[in-house]
Amino acid sequence: VDQYLEEGVTDGDVDHWVKSACVLCSNGCGCDIAVKAGRMVGVRGREEDRVNRGRLGPKGLYGSTPWSHSPDRLTRPLVREGGALVETDWDTAIGRVAAESRRLLEEKGPLSHGFYTSGQLFLEEYYALAVIGKAGIGTPHMDGNTRLCTATAAASLKESFGADGQPGSYDDVEHTDALFLFGHNVAETQTVLWRRMLDRIEGADPPVVVCIDPRRTEVAEAATRTGGVHLPIRIGTNLALVNALAHELFEHGWVDDAWVDAHTLGRSELEQKVAAYTPERAGEICGVDPDEIRRAARIFGETERVLSTVLQGFYQSHQATAASVGVNNLHLLRGMIGKPGCGLLQMNGQPTAQNNRECGADGDLPGFRNWNNQEHIKQLASLWNVDPLTIPHWAEPTHAMQIFSYAESGTIGLLWISATNPAVSMPESMRIRKILGGDQCFVVVQDLFLTETTQLADVVLPAAGWGEKTGCFTNADRTVHLSERAVDPPGEARSDLDIWVAYADAMGFTDRDGAPLVKWRTSEEWFGAWREASAGRPCDYTGLSYDRLRGCEGIQWPVTEESPDGTSRLYTDGRFPSDSDYCESYGHDLMTGAAVTEEEHRAEQLAGRAFLKGEEWTPPHETPSADFPLRFTNGRTVHHFHTRTKTGRSRRLEEAAPAPWVELAPSDAEALGLHEGEQVQVSSARGSAQATLRLREMEPGTVFMPFHYAGRGQANLLTMTIWDPVSKQPVFKTSACRVERAE
């Protein structure tokens, strides 16, 4: 197994190992935490775990523990006094938050409150916040930075199948004949999943790999090696490509007609929509050889088992939901869903993003319930014993960008941010900093460190991190792990769960009978409450308990009486959660984001069938111009996670990737007279960033920067404020820019 102990620590020094799972990407690898003298000093992979079989990636190995005993940890609450943050005690800090909260509730009502969380908390914490926010305060303004990473995964699953829920399983990697990676640079984002794929690629009878990515990545190399295809398409043209692939499936009769008739709706409309997307036309739009599109389509059409994965190259790009739905369509047309090796993995970016989606601390309701379905609201109201009208459901819950817009105008007067760093991670960073730093909104931030965001807060609450608290989380293929508390948090730091419960106590939220709304204290009690909320829904946890989780090595939901060992693949019987009474969403117009009404949805009589939905490709909202002739995109590097709050404190990871860089294709660099290693300035209509130039083979006209770094090399100084109309995920990957030598 992969193991790493911090310098000077040997196996013999370790006092004990504590069972957990890694939270530095969405893979959720089972691991043990090494504890020595009350400190976390290393990790090792768990050999029996179904996700990773003992392996860990570089972030997990080198980045899991060093942050925990960093001298920079926040250990006491801080409040702003005369412009500066000063240390205080918990009663004062929570008292100040509660006083502001009460004042706003009296003067402006619940809509004055906003919550912005993360993809890194535990299930119990999300559910606790969902109860407090939706039934205690009653605000629709709750979202997470999951909006930036996985909102499109959830949205595309809802549009196609009726509810969120990952159809496939990582086990499909072992059974597949072809791997399609749509905008998913798995070699950088989920290294352990990539190694699992490499086991196949380098073994006997390897699957054919098809890679859709403008850059010549490791995955692209594997595509060439396995006789597959690398399609380095232009940024902003994903939908044109998937439409062309669907066009070819229809054209060559690669559609499983009987299965499609029995299990889907919308075939003829889709066929019409994609009719114009010949490989020639798509080739022209996407800037690739039409024959390469044909070859990719043939692989999809003629291979017995295809596994597709989708990530940020689609989710954070133009027409995100429509393009991701387009991938779902390909699988539906071939009837390749719910069978070993024929899966679909709409990936997540963050380790616990799935839990935010299912527990409803983001723009969803707990248990994948439908905000537009009165019965679903009644279920929650009865679960929490509150008036159904307390639970905001008059429109779709407010998405992150809109929350910040309300905070900008001050109609959200209290914004509570937890475990995330929007001052670096959100588009158009300068605007976000102004919003957080202004007087129009009271900002509460809980974090491990004094980040770029906490520095702008009015109250800062020191949080306990991974290994310092107990809780569950669920990875990208629905695998649930329990992560045990290994050490005490430093100083007075508390878990996010304890902080929110303390706030609820201070506020005295009550249910309809005047009893306390928040009846649960420990994480295990909250897990029990969540289990009840999940009953009968697609993400059913009723067969799980802490004891059960302690005794297993990762288990995939739903886990129920009927499926006590979990569920490897969803939709094995071709029945989807699309019934009007059951579905999580009635769907949307993929172009405008207009909500489909209940009447319209009922009229379709989906009755357990999946929906084939197509949309026209349109040019991206910002296209290259004379001033900004190049296309800017950004993404991850293997050595860092998000804004480096944790990974930047690992010496090994910092040494491997200490500074940001800019990538250009060699031909573009030559035309600009720029050379490898030079300092260059990248500018868009919104701002500029500087970093060192690296040359890389990729689609000419493309400029890439990693997004992890703050300061002069901050990629989001360049990005624009625009989001997908359906998933509301910000578009990070289609800005126009220019590159020049730095002054």
Place this chain on the structure above:
Amino acid sequence: MTALMPHLATYVALADHSEQALAESLRTVGVGHARHADLFHICGDLAALSEAHRSRLAPVVQRYGEDGDVEEPERLRGDALPQARRGEIGLLRDLQDLYLMATLVKTSWLVIVQGAQALRDHELLDIASSSQADTARQLAWLTTRIKAAAPQVLVVG
């Protein structure tokens, strides 16, 4: 034949005019409320739909004529919004105006769909029914956006 159907010409002109007013107003509202990035972009996309309807309709206008010289008082003929209102409540009002304009467009197409069927004019029927479907999308988006915007501005300001 044209001369015998002055009222069809009137409706073709009404559709053309009201689509133009809707497109211009969508762009005005989108630019006027550009602080809301989604409005700026989607209003532009929706305006493009209306503009596309007008260019498809152009040859029909040639065929049936425009304005049938009929003496019929115009009681409700929407002109384009001269400018966007300000602020959040202004946005809500602007969206509501757009909704009213779009219903005028939609009923104009509805009337033309009926006429085109009676005339067995396949080209006009196709233009009118697909345009009408697009107008339904515009209305659905306006409904969704109005529902999302209303509570905050009514309750908090």
